[in-house]
Amino acid sequence: xxxxxGAGSTxxxxxxxxxxxxxxxxxxxxxxASSAVWSGQLGDPALxxxxxxxxxxxxxGASDTPQDGYDQPAVWAADLAAVLAYCGRPPVLxxxxxxxxVVTDYLRERGTDGVGGVVLVGGLTExxxxxxxxxxxxxxxxxxxxxxxxxxxxAIPALTTLARRMxxxxxxxxxxxxxxxxxxxxxxxxxxxxxxxxxxSAEVLAAIDVPVLVAHGTADTVVTPASAExxxxxxxxxxxxxxxxxxxxxxxxxxxxxxxxxxxxxGPVANH
Numbered sequence: 001x002x003x004x005x006g007a008g009s010t011x012x013x014x015x016x017x018x019x020x021x022x023x024x025x026x027x028x029x030x031x032x033a034s035s036a037v038w039s040g041q042l043g044d045p046a047l048x049x050x051x052x053x054x055x056x057x058x059x060x061g062a063s064d065t066p067q068d069g070y071d072q073p074a075v076w077a078a079d080l081a082a083v084l085a086y087c088g089r090p091p092v093l094x095x096x097x098x099x100x101x102v103v104t105d106y107l108r109e110r111g112t113d114g115v116g117g118v119v120l121v122g123g124l125t126e127x128x129x130x131x132x133x134x135x136x137x138x139x140x141x142x143x144x145x146x147x148x149x150x151x152x153x154x155a156i157p158a159l160t161t162l163a164r165r166m167x168x169x170x171x172x173x174x175x176x177x178x179x180x181x182x183x184x185x186x187x188x189x190x191x192x193x194x195x196x197x198x199x200x201s202a203e204v205l206a207a208i209d210v211p212v213l214v215a216h217g218t219a220d221t222v223v224t225p226a227s228a229e230x231x232x233x234x235x236x237x238x239x240x241x242x243x244x245x246x247x248x249x250x251x252x253x254x255x256x257x258x259x260x261x262x263x264x265x266x267g268p269v270a271n272h
Contacts, residue, residue, distance in 0.1 A: 006082045006083075007069060013063045014056070015035045016051070024050065024051040025050045028100075028103055032159075032182065032191050038052075046259055055080075059193075067189075071197045077110050081114075092117040093106070094121060101124045108204045118213070119213045123227070124227060133201055160180050162183075162222075166179070168246055213239055215241045241261050
């Protein structure tokens with residue numbers, strides 16, 4: 001574990017693995033998750049030649065929980081800039097789910113300077129009603145309001161349902177409980193604040209000039225495959241990798257396949 005200081009002196013926790021001298025890959029988790037979701041990547045010997053860094057976003061995991069900043073692109077960009085500075089050289093940025101929006105916010109505010117490449121995994125790039133890069137699916141049916149509730153009798157069942165709907169193949173009971181534990185660690189006020197946004201990204205995506213891998217499960221019901229198609233259609237440097245019959249977590253459901261695709265993408269980027 002390591003720590004860096006982001007916007008407003010917010011301390012951000014990092015999990016690190018791999019070769020400290022290797023080309024870096026930075027992993028950015030999604031809504032109400034933590035860096036622990038990347039354990040299948042941080043612990044893979046095939047990726048150990050890279051410097052692997054997974055951040056706990058503000059309000060998540062072992063990072064500080066400030067009262068504000070969750071709806072401000074400049075804050076997310078400053079937080080991520082601190083992680084990039086820690087790496088010391090341009091990384092491949094991997095953004096999963098809401099993490100894709102955080103990566104997009106960095107690009108919105110600071111461009112591609114200091115970024116070697118981008119991987120969007122089940123990623124959002126926009127948020128708000130009728131934003132095509134922010135389409136959410138049927139996994140949220142009936143649980144959105146209770147998932148944000150301060151009442152544990154409402155929140156815990158809703159978050160458990162969401163955890164079950166994250167994947168096409170059923171997760172084990174202990175895995176579901178671990179993911180729900182991460183969700184409950186995020187205060188309800190933060191869970192709500194993360195959704196309190198309305199922002200488009202068409203011009204941001206069109207301006208990306210570094211290699212981009214768009215990876216998405218065809219059975220994802222958390223963030224719709226249409227969101228991936230939208231991002232890929234806007235980003236001229238993108239390639240798309242579909243994970244057939246896979247849900248919202250291809251890096252869990254198809255860990256070996258995902259890690260191989262990441263390594264195949266990151267190698268040429270590191271040598272560019």
